[in-house]
Amino acid sequence: MIQFEHVFKRYPNGREALQDVSFRIGAGEFVFLTGRSGAGKSSVLKLVALLERPTRGSVLVNGQDTGSLPARAVPAYRRRLGVVFQDHQLLMDRPVYDNVALPLMVSDTRYRDIDKRVRAALDQVGLREQERALPLELSVGEQQRVGIARAVVARPTILIADEPTGNLDHSLARDVMQLFTRFQEVGVTVVIATHDMALVREFGHRELHIDEGRLLGGTAAT
Amino acid sequence: MTSPLTYLARHLQALLGTLGYLLRRPLGTLLSIAVISLALTLPACLYLLVKNARVATGSVTEAIELTVYLKTDVSLERARQLADSARARREAGRVTLISAEEGLEEFRKYSGFGAALEALQGNPLPHVISLRPNSDRADPSSIAALQRYLSSWPETDIVQVDNEWVRRLSALLGLLERVFQVFAALLAAGVLAIIGNAIRLEISARRAEIEVTKLVGGSNAYVRRPFLYLGGLYGLLGAGLAALWLIAINAALEPWLLQLARLYGSSFNLLGLTPPELGVLLGGGALLGLVGAWIGAARHLSRIEPRQ
Ligand SMILES: Nc1ncnc2c1ncn2[C@@H]1O[C@H](COP(=O)(O)OP(=O)(O)O)[C@@H](O)[C@H]1O
Ligand SMILES: [Mg+2]
Numbered sequence: 001m002i003q004f005e006h007v008f009k010r011y012p013n014g015r016e017a018l019q020d021v022s023f024r025i026g027a028g029e030f031v032f033l034t035g036r037s038g039a040g041k042s043s044v045l046k047l048v049a050l051l052e053r054p055t056r057g058s059v060l061v062n063g064q065d066t067g068s069l070p071a072r073a074v075p076a077y078r079r080r081l082g083v084v085f086q087d088h089q090l091l092m093d094r095p096v097y098d099n100v101a102l103p104l105m106v107s108d109t110r111y112r113d114i115d116k117r118v119r120a121a122l123d124q125v126g127l128r129e130q131e132r133a134l135p136l137e138l139s140v141g142e143q144q145r146v147g148i149a150r151a152v153v154a155r156p157t158i159l160i161a162d163e164p165t166g167n168l169d170h171s172l173a174r175d176v177m178q179l180f181t182r183f184q185e186v187g188v189t190v191v192i193a194t195h196d197m198a199l200v201r202e203f204g205h206r207e208l209h210i211d212e213g214r215l216l217g218g219t220a221a222t
Numbered sequence: 223m224t225s226p227l228t229y230l231a232r233h234l235q236a237l238l239g240t241l242g243y244l245l246r247r248p249l250g251t252l253l254s255i256a257v258i259s260l261a262l263t264l265p266a267c268l269y270l271l272v273k274n275a276r277v278a279t280g281s282v283t284e285a286i287e288l289t290v291y292l293k294t295d296v297s298l299e300r301a302r303q304l305a306d307s308a309r310a311r312r313e314a315g316r317v318t319l320i321s322a323e324e325g326l327e328e329f330r331k332y333s334g335f336g337a338a339l340e341a342l343q344g345n346p347l348p349h350v351i352s353l354r355p356n357s358d359r360a361d362p363s364s365i366a367a368l369q370r371y372l373s374s375w376p377e378t379d380i381v382q383v384d385n386e387w388v389r390r391l392s393a394l395l396g397l398l399e400r401v402f403q404v405f406a407a408l409l410a411a412g413v414l415a416i417i418g419n420a421i422r423l424e425i426s427a428r429r430a431e432i433e434v435t436k437l438v439g440g441s442n443a444y445v446r447r448p449f450l451y452l453g454g455l456y457g458l459l460g461a462g463l464a465a466l467w468l469i470a471i472n473a474a475l476e477p478w479l480l481q482l483a484r485l486y487g488s489s490f491n492l493l494g495l496t497p498p499e500l501g502v503l504l505g506g507g508a509l510l511g512l513v514g515a516w517i518g519a520a521r522h523l524s525r526i527e528p529r530q
Contacts, residue, residue: 076439108232109228
């Protein structure tokens with residue numbers, strides 16, 4: 001469950017990225033966050049991942065007000081969240097396996113379980129064969145799937161993705177979306193920021209549309 | 223909820239990762255370690271110098287003798303009492319009373335003036351108390367205290383201390399010890415700075431990795447760990463190399479010192495580091511590295527936050 005209550009975000013340079021944004025995403029929902037470039041989509045996701053803090057208003061995740069979370073509790077909070085970004089943010093000098101294992105390494109998962117879960121995540125994204133490859137030896141689409149495997153390997157209840165299909169052609173983008181749909185089917189809350197309206201129409205999930213920092217339509221909470 | 227075994231395995235992995243990292247760039251590693259080892263060798267050398275000098279002069283220190291010449295009108299009975307009270311002092315080792323009669327007898331025997339002395343009416347010599355300082359209290363301040371005490375007796379005429387030069391040497395060694403302490407402190411700060419800087423460079427080189435690790439929920443402790451191992455290993459290996467330097471310096475000086483000692487007809491063994499001292503060097507090096515890395519990591523890691 002993700003809930004924004006009258007959230008404002010102003011960056012240090014004075015830019016008002018979000019203005020009075022309120023919405024509620026229920027557990028297990030699949031939501032598209034749409035809007036032009038610069039509308040404020042990434043800002044919403046950054047507030048959820050605690051990469052930024054709201055200037056005003058509150059962000060509640062799984063019933064918890066993130067504003068009251070002390071700095072030392074942030075790592076544990078992030079471990080319960082799956083995050084996919086457009087530029088993958090993979091460690092280029094580490095094989096695929098190590099990249100996917102990272103969220104488990106930073107938690108106290110036992111090595112035996114790490115192995116099982118990494119293999120399972122790689123199976124889900126169809127990259128089991130490439131576990132020893134370095135990211136640079138993979139195509140852009142494959143790199144994006146490594147990023148997705150890393151996001152889901154710790155079995156988060158919420159998965160957020162920022163333009164996960166930005167670099168992909170339409171058919172690869174569809175594959176990736178189908179992957180996200182499959183995670184939603186097993187109960188994960190999925191929030192995807194995208195400006196690819198063709199995909200949004202094709203998959204037909206609930207849409208939150210942002211324009212110049214304000215939420216338009218679709219404000220009704222589920 | 224962390225199982226201790228998993229926790230230990232994570233540490234082992236960080237340690238092995240750091241070792242592997244050091245081996246992958248041997249030249250840079252060697253350079254850093256060499257600089258650290260030199261900074262540690264300098265004070266360690268000074269320490270060994272003082273230690274050896276102390277041992278070499280130790281036997282001389284025991285030769286210090288204080289002689290108390292009592293006033294001539296002091297009775298033998300009183301002289302005995304005074305010798306006893308001197309004996310009661312902790313600083314005093316062997317205390318001998320040489321009575322005026324014994325003194326005269328000795329003088330008569332050895333001086334060759336026997337006949338001339340027969341002509342004397344009374345005994346012109348005073349009673350004399352001779353003291354050796356206690357061997358573990360032969361330091362200058364104890365001896366000075368003893369001298370002040372003996373001088374304070376109203377019956378004392380003069381107190382004579384032999385071997386003034388031993389006092390000067392001891393003072394010099396004391397000064398060297400101070401120099402060692404100051405050097406050690408300065409160079410420890412230097413080692414901290416060297417390691418802190420190495421860690422800073424390392425952190426900026428691995429910035430992307432740190433950001434991603436924090437993004438997926440790596441705690442500060444997790445992110446910091448490899449850098450602490452890096453600092454600790456730098457310090458430990460630097461101290462190990464410093465120990466090798468010391469052995470080499472020892473070996474180079476030994477023949478020369480033996481020759482010198484033979485000239486003075488004395489036997490002399492150059493003392494190296496004892497195992498506990500080696501432990502202190504290695505442990506101190508590792509600790510310095512750890513602290514340097516901690517400071518470097520605390521200053522630079524917190525500034526790195528994931529962005530998107
Ligand atoms: N760290 C930042 N500092 C200053 N301005 C920012 C920062 N991040 C985003 N912005 C600005 O906030 C607005 C919203 O950005 P963003 O949330 O990235 O939009 P979107 O993801 O929809 O393209 C833009 O005008 C952008 O320039
Ligand atoms: Mg964006």
